[in-house]
Amino acid sequence: MVRISVLLCLAFTLRTFAFPAYQSLAGLSREELDRIIPTLQASAIEQPPGPLNDTSAKLVNDPTHPWIAAKPTDIRGPCPGLNTLASHGWLPRNGIATPAQIVNAVQEGFNMGNDLAVFVTYAAMLVDGNLITNLLSIGGKTTLTGPDPPSPAIVGGLNTHAVFEGKAIPPPDDAFFGDNHSFNETLFDEFIAFSNRLGAGNYNFTVAAEFRWQRIQESIANNPNYSFVSPRYYTAYAESVFPIAFFVDGRKADGQLDLITARGFFQDSTFPTGFFRSGISTGFNEVGAGIAQVFIPHPFAPGRNQGVGNYVPDPNSANFSQFCKLYTDFVQQTVVGLYPSPTGALLTALKANLGFLHGPLGSNCPEVFPYGQ
Numbered sequence: 390m391v392r393i394s395v396l397l398c399l400a401f402t403l404r405t406f407a408f409p410a411y412q413s414l415a416g417l418s419r420e421e422l423d424r425i426i427p428t429l430q431a432s433a434i435e436q437p438p439g440p441l442n443d444t445s446a447k448l449v450n451d452p453t454h455p456w457i458a459a460k461p462t463d464i465r466g467p468c469p470g471l472n473t474l475a476s477h478g479w480l481p482r483n484g485i486a487t488p489a490q491i492v493n494a495v496q497e498g499f500n501m502g503n504d505l506a507v508f509v510t511y512a513a514m515l516v517d518g519n520l521i522t523n524l525l526s527i528g529g530k531t532t533l534t535g536p537d538p539p540s541p542a543i544v545g546g547l548n549t550h551a552v553f554e555g556k557a558i559p560p561p562d563d564a565f566f567g568d569n570h571s572f573n574e575t576l577f578d579e580f581i582a583f584s585n586r587l588g589a590g591n592y593n594f595t596v597a598a599e600f601r602w603q604r605i606q607e608s609i610a611n612n613p614n615y616s617f618v619s620p621r622y623y624t625a626y627a628e629s630v631f632p633i634a635f636f637v638d639g640r641k642a643d644g645q646l647d648l649i650t651a652r653g654f655f656q657d658s659t660f661p662t663g664f665f666r667s668g669i670s671t672g673f674n675e676v677g678a679g680i681a682q683v684f685i686p687h688p689f690a691p692g693r694n695q696g697v698g699n700y701v702p703d704p705n706s707a708n709f710s711q712f713c714k715l716y717t718d719f720v721q722q723t724v725v726g727l728y729p730s731p732t733g734a735l736l737t738a739l740k741a742n743l744g745f746l747h748g749p750l751g752s753n754c755p756e757v758f759p760y761g762q
């Protein structure tokens with residue numbers, strides 16, 4: 390009798406603590422890695438996809454990609470772009486994908502350029518993906534609200550503030566999604582108010598510049614731990630550009646995002662009926678030009694608060710003149726910080742994924758090899 394209950398107990402423990410195939414291994418101890426990695430089904434290394442051959446505007450809310458509400462077990466996260474791709478089946482609807490699937494989906498569904506798609510996806514994969522199984526989840530938590538929530542093991546994935554940042558840095562105070570990744574109407578109302586006031590009811594670059602600036606000022610005034618250094622510094626400005634680059638119908642292409650369309654993407658993860666993706670492929674050059682439009686009205690150096698209202702610039706953080714430093718610091722500080730001494734299959738996968746991350750930089754930035762060539 391005693392033995393049976395011990396066995397039941399053990400079985401229960403093993404089941405409860407089974408390590409999800411998409412959960413990141415970042416930050417785990419040698420002992421944890423040695424225990425977990427043998428339980429995972431290792432995947433072969435997969436090359437990143439190349440660019441689209443046809444980058445024209447085209448129907449992407451098509452009959453083979455209908456919107457279907459996420460099931461309680463489907464994972465959604467802080468990114469309205471990826472959430473929408475999953476809810477239309479351009480990504481697996483459960484929200485768990487390989488990096489190649491993500492690159493293909495952002496290219497096909499939104500016409501993101503190959504350089505940007507590969508760089509952002511592999512950066513996310515290195516921090517938040519499972520390098521052994523080659524899977525990444527698009528959110529840190531399920532949308533489950535029922536009485537039987539998943540085990541606490543369901544963290545990792547594109548957990549809003551962990552991605553691109555490392556787990557120790559406090560959250561940026563400026564996303565439409567709270568820590569549980571639910572849409573926050575209060576914050577979206579500010580987006581609406583700015584768009585009404587400065588964009589005549591649309592979100593455009595004029596609105597984007599002022600709204601980003603207001604978010605920064607509000608964070609400085611309210612968040613004693615506000616941190617605005619690379620890579621978050623880059624992604625914050627890029628995220629101001631993305632709705633204009635990707636959420637405006639490709640046949641309209643006037644840089645004016647109406648608020649009904651915006652709400653559809655942000656709140657409901659849906660393309661408008663009959664939506665055409667952009668006919669402009671937005672890669673490094675295009676997103677850089679967009680960032681300039683957001684940045685130039687209010688140039689602002691990377692840094693962090695030392696107490697409320699006391700923002701101190703950080704000369705050690707990469708800024709917009711130092712794109713290679715963004716890459717180098719991400720590899721040498723963020724990735725190495727999360728994986729200080731990898732071995733075996735993990736080491737092999739890290740080297741491969743770091744190579745894929747560098748791919749789009751080509752000869753523009755020298756490649757760094759923290760784990761040897």
Ligand code: HEM
Nearest residue numbers: 467468470495499509513547549552564565566628631635
């Ligand atoms: C290429 C792979 C992509 C990855 C890995 C990714 C990841 C993320 C993550 C982690 C965030 C949350 C940042 C934070 O709150 O700290 C985010 C936000 C955002 N993403 Fe993506 N994203 C990708 C592609 C896209 C695409 C294609 C679009 C547009 C179609 C997009 C639009 C946005 C926007 C607008 C936000 C800001 C949301 C907010 O302010 O609450 N992303 N993304």
Ligand SMILES: *[C@@H]1O[C@H](CO)[C@@H](O)[C@H](O)[C@H]1NC(C)=O
Nearest residue numbers: 438439440441442443493496
């Ligand atoms: C683009 O065309 C080339 C040559 O026809 C083909 O090998 C490749 O798979 C195509 N790429 C995509 C994304 O369809």
Ligand SMILES: *[C@@H]1O[C@H](CO)[C@@H](O)[C@H](O)[C@H]1NC(C)=O
Nearest residue numbers: 532533534567568569570571
């Ligand atoms: C998310 O958090 C907000 C505020 O903390 C709460 O109102 C909402 O019910 C939460 N949603 C879920 C799905 O837990």
Ligand SMILES: *[C@@H]1O[C@H](CO)[C@@H](O)[C@H](O)[C@H]1NC(C)=O
Nearest residue numbers: 562567568572573574575576
């Ligand atoms: C939404 O964001 C506002 C402003 O940051 C915050 O005060 C509020 O608690 C958030 N609401 C939810 C439901 O998370």
Ligand SMILES: *[C@@H]1O[C@H](CO)[C@@H](O)[C@H](O)[C@H]1NC(C)=O
Nearest residue numbers: 587588589593594595596644
């Ligand atoms: C944004 O919209 C406002 C109002 O229509 C307009 O005055 C402004 O020029 C627009 N800005 C851009 C960059 O399109």
Ligand SMILES: *[C@@H]1O[C@H](CO)[C@@H](O)[C@H](O)[C@H]1NC(C)=O
Nearest residue numbers: 557559560611612613614615
């Ligand atoms: C700021 O960081 C400190 C130390 O890590 C922590 O105790 C505090 O809760 C944080 N405050 C906020 C508002 O996040």
Ligand SMILES: *[C@@H]1O[C@H](CO)[C@@H](O)[C@H](O)[C@H]1NC(C)=O
Nearest residue numbers: 689690704707708709710711
């Ligand atoms: C970036 O930082 C460097 C070194 O501190 C500085 O010379 C340069 O002007 C800065 N560039 C921008 C765009 O802020």
